[in-house]
Amino acid sequence: MAGGWSRDGAEHEQMDATVNDALDRVRQALPKGESAQYCDECGEPIPEARRVAVPGVQHCIGCQNELEQDAKASELFNRRGSKDSQLR
Template sequence: MAGGWSRDGAEHEQMDATINDALDRVRSSLPKGESAEFCDECGNPIPEARRIAVAGVQHCIGCQTELEKEARAAELFNRRGSKDSQLR
């Protein structure tokens, strides 16, 4: 239900745009090119199976996990959709 100056269906268009923007951001951050033999963060060797499975990988599993945790913590807004969780 649209209210105020918005037209009917505007909420769904906004949600779709938000999802599409997030997908575009994730796709653009996927590694490309040749995989590294050694992790860029810690210098440990990256297993061959990981280099084959993830094209362009630059980090070992441990460092990649930590980088993803930091990125998740730095998100600017809550995507869970609950108004209560956004107010906390």
């Protein structure tokens, strides 16, 4: 049941759009191409098993974790949030 100016079912469309946007961002961020033998950040060798498991990998596990933490910290808020949630 939608309230205010929205039609019935609008909440589900909004949630689906948010999930689809997140999936698109993740898919675009996946590495592609040939894997690097050495990490682009620290220069340490990337293990063969990681290069095979993640095609196109450019960072060692430690640096990849740091990059993901930095990216997570920069996510501010759900830009499609309801008016009520934006007022809080």
